[in-house]
Amino acid sequence: MRIQNKLFAIFFVTSVVLVTAQVLVMQWSIGKGMIDYVNKKELDALDSLVISLQELYHEKGSWELLNSDHFYFKNLVDKHIHSDDSAIFVPPRGDRPSFGERRPPGMRPGGSRPNSFSERFDFDRPPPHAVTYALLDPNKELVAGIYRKQSEFGYLDIVVNDKVVGYLAVSRHNELTAGYELSFVEQQQMYVLLIALGLIIIAILVALPLAKHFVDPIKILTTSMSKLTSGQYEQRINLKRKDEFAQLTRDFNELAVTLEQNEEARKRWLADISHELRTPVAVLKGEMESMIDGVRPLSMERIQSSLEEINQLEQLLNDLHELTRSDLGTMHYRKSWVELLPIIEEVSNQFETVLSDKGIKVELIPQHTSIPVYADVTRLKQLFSNLLSNVAKYAVDGDLLKITMKLLENGGSKEAQIFFEDNGQGVDEHDLPQLFEHLFRVENSRNRKTGGSGLGLSICKKIVEAHHGKITAFSSEVGGLGIKIILPLE
Template identity: 30%
Template structure:
């Protein structure tokens, strides 16, 4: 680059307007003369202009970056704000509230998880309300009978004889069963049910249950028999609780099997466990009732259990006790008058676990 002249040189005018400067610089010992021309200002001014231009660009980029940052932060914060609003709505018992599933994959996953949580809470609240309504109804019926009969005795409508006392005693027994069943079911569902596990032979368990209900089945005219496929491995379980499960299933089968019908209890080996089935030729279960058959107080056809002396909790207790043993229970039926089949699956290699927080 040539040396910068100390002075601006001679101005160059075009149509009376200054367009730049020209200067003549002669190098020592050189006959040639150099001519240099530049714009309106000196090179230092040019550098200042370039610097100012770059500063303007930097400021513009900074402002644009700030605007983009604000917009991006609002875009990212909007889903979180929606979740915060939804959380406050759920906290205010508005369990119908849902957040829109949109945005990035991560935001969509969070929204879907939140909506699932809200749906689970709504389902649990619905079950709680139904439970309270059912308990109130179940308690009201025997209490109303007791109150009415006692009032009739006080008004000398009924004589105070032994038969009337027996009827009142039956109502108190029903109340006692209902309260005990509710307490037991609540313990099982809260994983606070104490299990005294020991080695249990499934064949012996099934045989004991069949022997216990044999006289009842014979009196009703129902054939009750046991089918065993051979030696079965022992299981670690609470024998008394499993006997309660078998009694509930057989009692349910006898209640819904008419005279001349048949109930078959079978024991078979399955991969990793033992299967105990109770199959009857009774009333059967409608397809729409099958998913709800193990719910507390649920009555197939709106008429089960209440008119037959049950509490409506037997099958719910069956499921709770079986699951407490890390097993499962299922039911199948061909529909009305086609009978039903309840199947228990109990793993035989269970680790000792005590479902109690005591």
Template identity: 30%
Template sequence: MERLRTSLTTKIFLAIAVTSALVIGTMALLVALSMRDGFSQYLLRGELNRFGRLTRELALAHDPAAPGWPDLAADPRAFNDFVRTHFAPPGGADAEEVAADPLMIGDRLALVGPDGTRIAGTMARTAIFDQRPICIDRGCREGAPLGYLRLNAPVLTDSASDAFFLRGQYASLAYAAFVALLVSAAAAYLIAQQILTPIKRLQAGAKTLASGDYASRIPLDRTDELGDLIAHYNELAETLARTSQAEREWISNTSHELQTPLAVLRAQIEALQDGVRQADDATLAEMHAAQMRLSRLVQDLKILSYSREPNLLAQSTHEDLVEIVVEAVEMARPALEAAGITITCDMPEHLPLKCDRTRIAQVVDNLLQNTRRYTDAPGTLGLRIWHSGGMAHLSVDDTPPSPPDDILPRLFDRFSRAEASRSRALGGSGLGLSVCKAIVEAHGGTITAAKSALGGLNITFTLPDGRP
């Protein structure tokens, strides 16, 4: 793993450093070429400035009746003599000396017409050249130029001062490129470390999570994408910690709930074996009640274990929600009335619904039994069904007592009770509302708990209707 981290560091460093080196090298090369050509152009422009007298004399020698200086075009020596006569060399050099130097005049100077055609002088034209217009007046304000003096850049520069200047510029450019490369390398290293530091933290955190320790968190000190990844890691660790705690509580509560009916059955069986009790109707009824409670608990656990699997619902068919509710109410009415609870219903004649009929009937029965266990007598149960926004709604309200405010958000948690001892005394397992939530959500619906307008608890669930 250490080799992998080193490889990643090297890859990031090389990717940034090599890219920077290529960019800097390319820019240095282009600047060097531009500097050489630019310096040649600069020298050429300076040389052309010395041809002021020659251009004036060419303008005076121009004959409008015979444009193009035919006398100079007919005889190359005439053009050379004209230049030698009217060119003012710098530094007081002798005109004959200047004319004999090919780098100054002979091989580089040409007289061209307004359209660029050569009239006299050198026939060659190098890649770098400049030209000076020949005008009747200064600036050619009274018409187009009569022609141009074109001067080519020298192919080789033998001047020691020029070579010294270029060498100095190249050296400065090379030094600047070297410094830029060092800065780029340092920046590449810092960027690589800036990227790899949080990655190493995430790697260490992942090892910690894999070992089963969900308490570790990574400090969130970034606001970029890696910061988002660290935030997601911390959320994952928090979720795993809650899940682990819930799993431990689930196992503890499940074993405790299973222990109660099993203890009752064991006590009854041992009493029968010891002859303390007889297998009469009362004893068998108690044993049957304990067995039924154990069976309901196992069934609820099975439903909750399948809550996130598609096979929780046997088959969804087109049903009538009102018909399902009426059947459930009629079955629960004797027990509710025996507990002193009056039932009131407000529902339409029909409400089509695509659902698993058995599971929805189980939800309604759980809600009715929940009211029977927790509502004081005399009490009232209000059941209402309505349709709105393409959804079927069912609401169950009851009279006091009402669960405490801090219990409401946890009513649908497994083994959640507002008062544990009372629930066990009435045979509740603490799974009824959890089962309701699992079934409703498996149908694509929602279920909520709130304070009831009647003073007790309100449970409302919403399901997609079966209308096309």
């Protein structure tokens, strides 16, 4: 089942359930409200009867006159009920005298009297849905009329001389069976049903576009993701929304940009590797063919030149192997707490001769003599060796290498900062961020004639990142290239 259909079904079913529940509650409320209204109306209509009963009690001083005289009480009730639609405890209407007729109690319509009291009234079985009336004493015991305690009654107090001398009990309606009240309720229920039908139609009209509103972005994302998986990394989504889909769109676009950049980097990487491998092989092949063809004489100088090309090719392959191991996570690090200054001093001493031959003087400035770091000693030596080798190859126009060590606190945590700054010809500002990319060389100085593979700084970056640090390039204050290394100490 499609998501749009599921959403529509959820919205529609929820709306139908809510409307149905509302209709049922409204119908129950209308019916109960009308029943309460009818019951109250009947009680209000008996105020005159209550007054007559008060006068009768005041005159006689007791209920002895009405005691068990149901006919007298019945006639008294008939006299005060002005609506013939109000059912009482008497038999059905055809056998009941009208309110204006003066018929002696107990007489048949033809003027004859019934043979017995029970022949005229069956007080145990009043007509269905009939309203029954009863006169009760102060203890709510029956004086006259029909009164079954299991039924629901409404009570009107009969007060004489500020004393309750009895109650007029009127049975309550539990449902409507006839009359304009029932017609009104049925009419209102019909209106409610029509309103419910209209609400369901509105729910359908709202649910369809609402489901489409949620599903359309998903369709766009699905289509774009399908193209992205097939290699079309130029895909971009522009959804002008302010919900979670907007964030998902931004993440998708960032993913597309990252994949596109990675694809371009991969292609450039393959092209650069091919070029780097092809060049020394081509030079070496040319040297060999020229000597075999007799164009150039076989000599130690030619052999030495070929060996240099082989050494350069070997260095390139070794650097590629190091980078590959780092990317695959197979470059092992055996870390321990070591002092940073002795490691830098040892590597600097190793390169002292090489740098002196280039006319470069090393100036080591340790602002703190004790800077313990948790690191792999071998990898740190490889890091500093690559940086010093980089200076020896490319800072040929300079005569100074300044190495500065600092211990700083940054946001409550300590870090070691090491600066390598030369006063050579330096690097243009726009090339600085690319120095740590694979096989990158600055055109005007860092070309392959210097003997570098273009991977040394990339390896440095991998080593620093493996120690949870950061390495950046900047323009040195002494005039050349500066390299800044940050290593956390905690």
